Amino acid sequence: MCGIVGYIGNKNACKILLEGLSRLEYRGYDSAGIALREKEKFNIIKAKGKLENLIKKIGNIDEIKSNCGIGHTRWATHGKPSENNAHPHNSQDGNIVVVHNGIIENYLEIKTNLIKKGYKFYSQTDTEVIAKLLDYYLKESNNDILEAINKFMLRVTGSYALAIMIKSRKSEIYVAKKDSPLIIGVNKDETFIASDVPAILKHTRNVYYLENNEMAKIIAGKVIFYNSYKTQIQKELCHISMSLSSAEKNGYEHFMLKEIHEQPLSVKSTINSYLKENKIQFACLNESKIKGYDNILILGCGSAYHVGVCLKYVFEKLCQIPVQVDYASEFRYRESILSKNTLVIVISQSGETADSLAGIKLAKLKNVDTLGIINVVGSSIAREVDYVLYTYAGPEISVATTKAYSAQLVLGYMLAIKFATVRKKINEEQYQTLIKQIKELPYQIEQILKDEKNIQHLSSQFINTKDIFLIGRNIDYAIVLEGSLKMKEVSYIHTEAYPAGELKHGTISLIEKDTLVIGSLTQENVIDKTFSNMLETKSRGAKLLAITSNEIDCNICDYTIKIPKTNDLFATSLAIIPLQIMSYYLSVLKGNDVDKPRNLAKSVTVE
Ligand code: G6P
Numbered sequence: 001m002c003g004i005v006g007y008i009g010n011k012n013a014c015k016i017l018l019e020g021l022s023r024l025e026y027r028g029y030d031s032a033g034i035a036l037r038e039k040e041k042f043n044i045i046k047a048k049g050k051l052e053n054l055i056k057k058i059g060n061i062d063e064i065k066s067n068c069g070i071g072h073t074r075w076a077t078h079g080k081p082s083e084n085n086a087h088p089h090n091s092q093d094g095n096i097v098v099v100h101n102g103i104i105e106n107y108l109e110i111k112t113n114l115i116k117k118g119y120k121f122y123s124q125t126d127t128e129v130i131a132k133l134l135d136y137y138l139k140e141s142n143n144d145i146l147e148a149i150n151k152f153m154l155r156v157t158g159s160y161a162l163a164i165m166i167k168s169r170k171s172e173i174y175v176a177k178k179d180s181p182l183i184i185g186v187n188k189d190e191t192f193i194a195s196d197v198p199a200i201l202k203h204t205r206n207v208y209y210l211e212n213n214e215m216a217k218i219i220a221g222k223v224i225f226y227n228s229y230k231t232q233i234q235k236e237l238c239h240i241s242m243s244l245s246s247a248e249k250n251g252y253e254h255f256m257l258k259e260i261h262e263q264p265l266s267v268k269s270t271i272n273s274y275l276k277e278n279k280i281q282f283a284c285l286n287e288s289k290i291k292g293y294d295n296i297l298i299l300g301c302g303s304a305y306h307v308g309v310c311l312k313y314v315f316e317k318l319c320q321i322p323v324q325v326d327y328a329s330e331f332r333y334r335e336s337i338l339s340k341n342t343l344v345i346v347i348s349q350s351g352e353t354a355d356s357l358a359g360i361k362l363a364k365l366k367n368v369d370t371l372g373i374i375n376v377v378g379s380s381i382a383r384e385v386d387y388v389l390y391t392y393a394g395p396e397i398s399v400a401t402t403k404a405y406s407a408q409l410v411l412g413y414m415l416a417i418k419f420a421t422v423r424k425k426i427n428e429e430q431y432q433t434l435i436k437q438i439k440e441l442p443y444q445i446e447q448i449l450k451d452e453k454n455i456q457h458l459s460s461q462f463i464n465t466k467d468i469f470l471i472g473r474n475i476d477y478a479i480v481l482e483g484s485l486k487m488k489e490v491s492y493i494h495t496e497a498y499p500a501g502e503l504k505h506g507t508i509s510l511i512e513k514d515t516l517v518i519g520s521l522t523q524e525n526v527i528d529k530t531f532s533n534m535l536e537t538k539s540r541g542a543k544l545l546a547i548t549s550n551e552i553d554c555n556i557c558d559y560t561i562k563i564p565k566t567n568d569l570f571a572t573s574l575a576i577i578p579l580q581i582m583s584y585y586l587s588v589l590k591g592n593d594v595d596k597p598r599n600l601a602k603s604v605t606v607e
Pocket residue numbers: 301302303304347348349350351352353356399400401600601602603604
């Protein structure tokens with residue numbers, strides 16, 4: 001979703017801002033813009049579409065003499081993608097320029113009031129309202145900027161990360177934040193602003209995380225922080241250890257393919273971080289807590305929700321504890337009943353997904369324990385939960401998640417095993433067997449990746465397919481949910497994931513000659529059942545593809561992908577790999593923008 005960058009120092013700001021924005025492209029956007037301070041004026045340049053359009057419009061970057069500016073990639077919410085709606089936005093007299101990530105929920109009401117006071121608007125965005133409201137408060141508070149920002153923060157509802165420049169404050173940029181991420185990096189004589197670490201990693205590893213309702217004055221090489229009472233505060237400087245190369249393609253054509261291949265490593269690193277002397281150890285969770293929960297609620301969005309669906313089966317089988325899974329966006333608007341011994345687990349790669357963040361805040365209001373399975377260190381959700389367990393997938397750039405999803409799964413399995421042993425649902429021998437099987441997963445994933453060429457070839461046969469149905473029961477259903485989402489996201493083929501037994505209750509009417517039906521057949525106890533459901537579609541003309549580690553009658557299926565055998569509970573980690581590879585190659589063959597699929601954003605910071 002929208003990306004923010006800012007720079008103040010002694011170098012070419014334009015170059016640094018554009019470089020930063022290109023590192024944030026993965027977040028998804030449909031227009032871009034920058035505002036540069038040039039002597040007495042702001043030079044605002046915006047363009048619809050890709051960053052290249054903006055770069056073309058700027059012309060010779062080296063000729064631009066500016067050491068201070070802000071930039072933005074916009075993912076349209078209020079008003080269509082256009083140059084006019086692109087950020088930065090400015091006040092009428094051009095005194096204030098602003099870039100914004102988030103949504104101002106009461107912008108219409110504020111806009112109406114400002115119009116009554118004589119303000120005129122040129123765009124449909126909520127961000128222009130911010131620029132004009134700040135202008136109003138700045139005048140009202142005799143040019144006291146902190147006072148104006150503070151009044152703004154009290155007046156608006158919604159979420160925002162803001163970077164603001166004021167004409168008269170030549171060597172300053174101001175920032176403020178609520179529920180959208182913002183980091184500030186410092187170097188000797190330079191300060192950087194960004195929505196995410198990769199945007200500034202090339203320049204500095206020393207960053208501050210701005211918290212909700214905080215603001216800061218940014219000057220070259222220095223930051224002064226304030227709380228919402230305008231009182232100066234001290235913040236801890238954090239060191240980022242992430243390698244720059246982890247945010248590069250390293251010879252792969254796309255980030256998605258690179259990340260698919262990084263899965264053995266992401267799974268292994270996650271396992272190794274919590275497995276000490278063959279024992280699963282989570283420092284933040286004590287055993288009496290684990291014993292005390294009588295049910296679990298898992299929240300997530302997109303693929304993270306699918307991890308939750310899989311973990312429901314794993315926890316229920318291993319720990320015999322009731323588990324509910326809910327889309328965070330649904331949970332936040334239903335009357336959920338949580339007993340005081342509920343553990344709410346939120347799963348999120350970015351740690352910034354607005355619905356997941358709101359879901360976990362709501363759970364906290366109900367006085368239950370919250371635990372996050374999060375990839376991005378220091379992210380909003382990671383800081384909100386009572387206990388955080390990080391996945392070690394490294395930075396994930398492709399919008400469609402692969403390696404973070406795999407890391408979430410394995411960490412979830414380990415959590416379930418820990419619960420099962422602490423709650424005495426498994427004995428030592430079973431515990432050791434499960435750990436052994438977990439440790440094999442990275443090698444088994446590697447084995448499937450070796451089959452990439454065959455899966456690529458197979459994918460090419462489905463290039464003209466209009467509809468694909470993916471079916472499975474129990475954990476196989478969790479697998480096809482994610483496989484189906486992957487295909488939709490990157491190949492734009494219409495797919496449906498169905499519990500195999502449900503197909504005949506309506507959806508089977510959509511099966512026609514040559515419709516592709518993919519069956520996930522990994523769960524020993526229901527393979528025959530799912531296989532029968534596949535045959536029901538074959539009798540109606542469908543072509544069948546089976547993904548399995550078991551012996552099935554390959555002559556009946558038109559295509560079969562064999563995967564290695566693991567414990568049924570961990571089969572998702574293996575069966576998903578061919579589906580990811582198929583989605584990737586279908587996308588490539590169709591000429592899609594694999595890493596930045598249309599309309600999608602990696603980090604969805606609006607509801
Ligand atoms: C977006 C992404 C999905 C992701 C979902 C949840 O929709 O496109 O790939 O699964 O958000 O993201 P999170 O960062 O919370 O895991």
